[in-house]
Amino acid sequence: MNQRVNQRMQEVNDFSVNVSGPLSRTDAESLYESAIAQGRDISGRVLIVNESGIVQIDSFSVLNGAQITSREVVEVLSGEKDASFGYHRIQSESGEDFWAAYYASAVILDSQTIGAAVFSENVQDLVDKAGLIRNQFLMIFVGATVVIFGLSYISTNHISRPLAQLRESAMEITKGNFATRVHIKGKNEIAELGKVFNSMSAKLENLDQQRSEFVSNASHELKTPLASIKILTESLLYQDNIPENVYKEFLGDINQEIDRLTNLINDLLLMTKIENDKEKMDRQQVSIDLLLKKAVVALKPLADQKDIELSFTWNQNTVITCDPMRIRQAVNNLIDNAVKYTPAGGRVDVGLEVHGEEVAIVVKDTGEGISKEDQAHIFDRFYRVDKARSRETGGTGLGLYIVQCIALLHEGRVEVESEKGQGSTFRLFLPIAGPSAGQDMGAKEEKKA
Numbered sequence: 001m002n003q004r005v006n007q008r009m010q011e012v013n014d015f016s017v018n019v020s021g022p023l024s025r026t027d028a029e030s031l032y033e034s035a036i037a038q039g040r041d042i043s044g045r046v047l048i049v050n051e052s053g054i055v056q057i058d059s060f061s062v063l064n065g066a067q068i069t070s071r072e073v074v075e076v077l078s079g080e081k082d083a084s085f086g087y088h089r090i091q092s093e094s095g096e097d098f099w100a101a102y103y104a105s106a107v108i109l110d111s112q113t114i115g116a117a118v119f120s121e122n123v124q125d126l127v128d129k130a131g132l133i134r135n136q137f138l139m140i141f142v143g144a145t146v147v148i149f150g151l152s153y154i155s156t157n158h159i160s161r162p163l164a165q166l167r168e169s170a171m172e173i174t175k176g177n178f179a180t181r182v183h184i185k186g187k188n189e190i191a192e193l194g195k196v197f198n199s200m201s202a203k204l205e206n207l208d209q210q211r212s213e214f215v216s217n218a219s220h221e222l223k224t225p226l227a228s229i230k231i232l233t234e235s236l237l238y239q240d241n242i243p244e245n246v247y248k249e250f251l252g253d254i255n256q257e258i259d260r261l262t263n264l265i266n267d268l269l270l271m272t273k274i275e276n277d278k279e280k281m282d283r284q285q286v287s288i289d290l291l292l293k294k295a296v297v298a299l300k301p302l303a304d305q306k307d308i309e310l311s312f313t314w315n316q317n318t319v320i321t322c323d324p325m326r327i328r329q330a331v332n333n334l335i336d337n338a339v340k341y342t343p344a345g346g347r348v349d350v351g352l353e354v355h356g357e358e359v360a361i362v363v364k365d366t367g368e369g370i371s372k373e374d375q376a377h378i379f380d381r382f383y384r385v386d387k388a389r390s391r392e393t394g395g396t397g398l399g400l401y402i403v404q405c406i407a408l409l410h411e412g413r414v415e416v417e418s419e420k421g422q423g424s425t426f427r428l429f430l431p432i433a434g435p436s437a438g439q440d441m442g443a444k445e446e447k448k449a
């Protein structure tokens with residue numbers, strides 16, 4: 001629009017200079033021709049007024065003799081401005097409203113304003129275009145606002161809110177509330193983080209539960225023999241004239257309970273030692289046949305006592321890498337169980353199987369067997385199948401858990417095959433090459449030395 005105004009102002013100025021001569025001479029013919037030609041050029045209307053604003057020439061030949069009082073004309077005739085322009089809403093002959101631009105320039109002769117040249121043109125098309133552009137801007141503005149709101153909604157929903165949730169849950173975990181979980185929907189990285197966070201807190205919750213379960217089980221196991229000792233001691237203390245044989249019997253029972261306590265504490269210590277000193281494995285090349293033979297010889301008296309035949313079948317001289325003390329402990333626990341849970345007259349066979357890269361230490365008995373349901377639990381801490389009978393046999397339910405810990409330390413496993421009343425076979429699988437060296441720094445040092 002500015003461009004159009006500048007151009008027209010230039011043209012009206014030029015025109016006013018051109019018509020100053022004819023106007024001063026009142027050369028109507030020449031003025032009319034100029035006005036018509038100029039009007040055609042600008043596709044608009046051209047008026048020439050005298051110094052009083054009276055129309056001398058109208059290219060449309062309508063307003064001749066009329067007085068023009070529009071602001072632009074008044075401004076240039078009064079000398080206030082040399083040229084002026086403005087927009088007017090006017091009505092066409094057909095009665096439609098439209099926007100017109102008026103451009104006026106003073107006609108000057110010898111420094112005297114002798115009239116004015118006035119152009120008028122329909123600028124409705126320009127106004128329409130401007131309106132269109134304004135509407136487009138409005139649409140862009142509305143669109144951008146929607147996009148910005150959308151983006152901030154997404155960022156709040158997908159980034160800020162989940163992060164705030166994660167932070168709150170992490171704080172809950174710090175306070176010890178491990179049951180806390182985050183609920184993050186979607187498939188982005190934050191949702192993945194949420195999943196990892198949830199599995200971490202589930203694991204922590206599980207560990208916490210195990211810890212408190214362990215403490216309560218251990219306390220219970222320690223309390224039972226202590227309670228027996230207390231009852232036995234008190235009955236001796238508060239009874240008079242107790243025969244010597246009763247004394248001996250009671251003291252024998254007390255002694256048994258003390259053994260039970262000692263065994264339990266030893267097992268607990270061993271267990272924590274295995275769990276804590278995972279890195280401190282004493283890796284050695286060990287003849288596993290020899291190790292088994294020694295274990296069988298050591299436990300033979302126990303088996304004899306119960307009238308159980310304990311035998312060992314030599315395989316071949318199989319050498320594996322392991323921590324011999326720990327493997328011996330595991331084998332002892334397995335043989336001890338086999339003897340303990342096999343009735344008199346039964347058999348316990350110890351042997352070795354080689355399966356490719358691993359060996360299996362086999363302890364097979366003709367004992368009472370273990371039901372499928374119990375098989376799922378016998379490796380848990382403190383789990384005993386027959387709790388009342390274990391009291392007599394002195395078990396605490398830690399033996400197989402320790403065997404499993406030792407197996408895992410060696411990157412092996414322990415499996416059971418059994419049916420109720422059909423005897424049981426335990427297999428402790430160990431890799432021949434031993435646990436991977438990364439786990440055992442101590443062994444490397446040793447090899448170097």
Ligand SMILES: Nc1ncnc2c1ncn2[C@@H]1O[C@H](COP(=O)(O)OP(=O)(O)OP(=O)(O)O)[C@@H](O)[C@H]1O
Nearest residue numbers: 337338341369378384385386395396397398399400
């Ligand atoms: N050879 C087996 N035959 C039958 N039952 C067995 C055998 N070995 C283990 N069990 C069952 O599995 C349970 C768990 O065994 P585990 O060795 O862990 O504990 P325990 O022998 O009771 O006590 P601990 O070994 O700590 O003195 C036992 O109580 C027993 O019921």
Ligand SMILES: [Mg+2]
Nearest residue numbers: 337395399400
């Ligand atoms: Mg046992």
